[in-house]
Amino acid sequence: MRWKKTGDNAEMNTNLYEYGQKTEDTTNIFKRELFDITYPHGKLCLNSKTHVMGILNVTPDSFYDGKRYDTVENAIDRALKMVEEGADVIDIGGESTRPGAYPVPETEEIRRVIPLIKTLSKQIRKPISIDTYKASVAEKAIEAGASIINDIGGLFMDKKMAKVVAEAHVPVIIMHKKGLPRTMQKYPIRKNGVSEIMSSLRKSISIAIDAGVKRDKIILDPGIGFGKTVRQNLEILNRLTEFKSIGFPILIGTSRKKFIGDILNLSVQERLYGTLATIAVAIMNGAHIVRVHDVSEAVQVVTMCDAIRNS
Numbered sequence: 274m275r276w277k278k279t280g281d282n283a284e285m286n287t288n289l290y291e292y293g294q295k296t297e298d299t300t301n302i303f304k305r306e307l308f309d310i311t312y313p314h315g316k317l318c319l320n321s322k323t324h325v326m327g328i329l330n331v332t333p334d335s336f337y338d339g340k341r342y343d344t345v346e347n348a349i350d351r352a353l354k355m356v357e358e359g360a361d362v363i364d365i366g367g368e369s370t371r372p373g374a375y376p377v378p379e380t381e382e383i384r385r386v387i388p389l390i391k392t393l394s395k396q397i398r399k400p401i402s403i404d405t406y407k408a409s410v411a412e413k414a415i416e417a418g419a420s421i422i423n424d425i426g427g428l429f430m431d432k433k434m435a436k437v438v439a440e441a442h443v444p445v446i447i448m449h450k451k452g453l454p455r456t457m458q459k460y461p462i463r464k465n466g467v468s469e470i471m472s473s474l475r476k477s478i479s480i481a482i483d484a485g486v487k488r489d490k491i492i493l494d495p496g497i498g499f500g501k502t503v504r505q506n507l508e509i510l511n512r513l514t515e516f517k518s519i520g521f522p523i524l525i526g527t528s529r530k531k532f533i534g535d536i537l538n539l540s541v542q543e544r545l546y547g548t549l550a551t552i553a554v555a556i557m558n559g560a561h562i563v564r565v566h567d568v569s570e571a572v573q574v575v576t577m578c579d580a581i582r583n584s
Contacts, residue, residue: 306559308521310444325362326563327360328366356399363393363401365401367404386405402419403422405422420443424447439486450496462501495513495525498532552571
């Protein structure tokens with residue numbers, strides 16, 4: 274803004290175009306890089322539209338929806354409902370990775386997810402992602418009809434995962450995680466959170482590319498809630514624009530997580546509005562995909578934020 278003299282008093286000129294002089298251009302404040310992520314039989318156009326990933330956990334112990342979808346029929350109904358509500362991707366998980374969770378044997382994880390993926394892939398045209406860090410589970414899920422691998426291990430936990438991704442020619446979501454789910458919140462990142470996360474993600478990207486994964490198949494997830502303090506989770510959301518410098522689309526998953534409950538002093542069942550606030554911030558700071566339990570409500574937030582971003 275410019276200042277002009279009126280007698281002995283200086284007053285601010287709030288008219289950005291007064292006297293024909295334009296002030297600093299702020300039209301690109303919400304600019305988001307554009308990406309096309311191809312998957313078997315389709316493409317995610319991550320441009321003016323923020324994509325919504327619907328969470329479908331077929332587990333007995335997930336922190337929010339455990340035991341809700343314990344049969345293929347129940348899970349199919351939920352997936353179809355999420356597609357109806359506007360989900361762009363359905364993310365299926367057969368092992369809880371909540372803080373404190375124990376790992377599940379590969380055979381059990383396969384038993385939970387493969388029949389569902391086989392059936393669902395024949396009923397919907399939306400891509401299905403498999404939420405796993407195990408290469409063997411990912412491989413069988415792709416064979417069953419999944420199109421995306423969502424690896425919370427960032428390609429570190431199973432050294433064979435990068436090869437599976439490369440050979441299947443599918444997109445991979447590379448997430449940052451500090452430690453293992455069982456103990457990660459006991460030993461979170463100590464300092465320099467964003468710098469450590471970005472450094473780790475770059476190492477994961479190198480693993481992927483060295484294995485033959487194409488750059489246009491990679492999506493990054495900073496891993497909110499995975500070995501981070503409340504303050505670090507907030508810092509990720511505040512500084513999300515810095516992650517754009519790495520050069521890949523960004524996915525954010527905050528849905529009903531503990532840091533929201535810690536701030537609002539609310540149970541997991543009461544964290545919807547807090548979740549929607551974090552989604553809005555993430556979108557305005559550059560997230561391309563938001564991963565949520567509550568698809569209908571998230572789609573409304575996404576639509577409104579996109580309207581503002583694209584205006």
